[in-house]
Amino acid sequence: MKLEDEIQQRVFKSPYQKAYLNVVFTAGWLQQRLAAAFKPYGITLPQYNVLRILRGQHPKPATVNLLIERMLDKTSNASRIVDKLEAKGLVTRQVCPSNRRAVDIRITEAGLDLLLRTEELANAQHSGLENLSGDEAAQLSDLLDKIRS
Amino acid sequence: MKLEDEIQQRVFKSPYQKAYLNVVFTAGWLQQRLAAAFKPYGITLPQYNVLRILRGQHPKPATVNLLIERMLDKTSNASRIVDKLEAKGLVTRQVCPSNRRAVDIRITEAGLDLLLRTEELANAQHSGLENLSGDEAAQLSDLLDKIRS
DNA sequence: CTACATATAATGTATGTACATATATTTGCA
DNA sequence: TGCAAATATATGTACATACATTATATGTAG
Numbered sequence: 001m002k003l004e005d006e007i008q009q010r011v012f013k014s015p016y017q018k019a020y021l022n023v024v025f026t027a028g029w030l031q032q033r034l035a036a037a038f039k040p041y042g043i044t045l046p047q048y049n050v051l052r053i054l055r056g057q058h059p060k061p062a063t064v065n066l067l068i069e070r071m072l073d074k075t076s077n078a079s080r081i082v083d084k085l086e087a088k089g090l091v092t093r094q095v096c097p098s099n100r101r102a103v104d105i106r107i108t109e110a111g112l113d114l115l116l117r118t119e120e121l122a123n124a125q126h127s128g129l130e131n132l133s134g135d136e137a138a139q140l141s142d143l144l145d146k147i148r149s
Numbered sequence: 150m151k152l153e154d155e156i157q158q159r160v161f162k163s164p165y166q167k168a169y170l171n172v173v174f175t176a177g178w179l180q181q182r183l184a185a186a187f188k189p190y191g192i193t194l195p196q197y198n199v200l201r202i203l204r205g206q207h208p209k210p211a212t213v214n215l216l217i218e219r220m221l222d223k224t225s226n227a228s229r230i231v232d233k234l235e236a237k238g239l240v241t242r243q244v245c246p247s248n249r250r251a252v253d254i255r256i257t258e259a260g261l262d263l264l265l266r267t268e269e270l271a272n273a274q275h276s277g278l279e280n281l282s283g284d285e286a287a288q289l290s291d292l293l294d295k296i297r298s
Numbered sequence: 299c300t301a302c303a304t305a306t307a308a309t310g311t312a313t314g315t316a317c318a319t320a321t322a323t324t325t326g327c328a
Numbered sequence: 329t330g331c332a333a334a335t336a337t338a339t340g341t342a343c344a345t346a347c348a349t350t351a352t353a354t355g356t357a358g
Contacts, residue, residue: 002294008219015286016278019293020179025221026293027176030169032224035316044343064307070157072174075181075346079308084343101306101353128296129165136292137164143289144171145151147277148178184346195314213337224316228338233313250323250336 023144030128037121041114042088046073046081048118054091054107055115061104063096090114172293179277186270190263191237195222195230197267203240203256204264210253212245239263 003009003022012018035045043051053070054062067078082105085091090111096102107115120126129137152158152171161167184194192200202219203211216227231254234240239260245251256264269275278286 001297003290006297007221015283015290016276016281019281019286019289020276020278021221022290022293023172024176024180026296027173028222029297031173032316046344065305072156072170073177073345076344077308077346081344083308096306099306099354103307127165127169129169131295131298132165132168132292134164136295137168140168140289140292141152141164141171143281143285143292144168144175146280146285147175148150148155149280181346188346193313214335222315225314226316226338229314232338245336248324248336252337 023147034122034127037126038118041118043085043090043114046071046076047085047090048122050078050081050085051090051107051111051115054105055112058107058112061094061096061106063102063105065102067105085111172296183271183276186275187267190267192234192239192263195220195225196234196239197271199227199230199234200239200256200260200264203254204261207256207261210243210245210255212251212254214251216254234260 003018003025006025007021009021012021031045038045038048049071050067053067057066064078064082067082068074071078082091082093086093088110090108092106092108094104094106096104132140152167152174155174156170158170161170180194187194187197198220199216202216206215213227213231216231217223220227231240231242235242237259239257241255241257243253243255245253281289
């Protein structure tokens, strides 16, 4: 749907204002859809993202610091997201023997299994991005990089 | 900065996956910067957006329903955002005389004054979008519309 | 070897998001 | 008229974000 209809605003001050609102609105749209897809599996999007990072490290452990570095949202609270995953038995936490300030976090078999079962959910096929051609997707990335440059 | 460096991921499965991450990451980047700019004025981004809608209606009142329709995030809790604005004296709440289920919400002089003082903050000049040409901004909007189509 | 700075994670608090439920009012219809 | 359904908002709960503070452990300068 056109942005004008989604947020019931007919006039934008400039293509810049419109693009700004569109980036923010579309990101919310994408994330809401994906979050809804993960809901039946009992995990949230941030929890899923942490699991993905842990699988990337597996069988090596990750620390909270490493999670923060890799997360999309650096200011989110990795400690408490790990809390939730630990309570569900999807990760384990163990004080790092070589540096007792740090904590080794590992994904469990149950965590790996959950990622397998949800493999297709995070696929471009169902995200909305499939409406673009590969070239258009690349072009979109370039424009977004330019915003942050 | 390039997305690869921002999230320390060197390889993307496809231009689709990269574009997806880029939309979400860039939206967060934009919103964090804007939120930080509003912080000294004691309001959050959702609160600012509600104030903008109320100024658009002024001197007519708005109802909670109208706020929800116009907000970027339809599932956010307009009631509680209005609570915060009311506590700061930026809006007033009054049971609607013609329909006592509804509540008339109006922006106060203090609210209007705050919007005046923050006028330039929400300007494209400082958002990051100024790195694009007008044509590029329009092209970006078109690509994003296509994702949601 | 102690004292102080730094590193690492956890905790506290305010706000917002997402969704379910509750409360009050109005409307429609038998 | 009376009562069920719909409408409008508020409230409850779980989780996340944003940011400040605290608790431990480690490193380092003198």
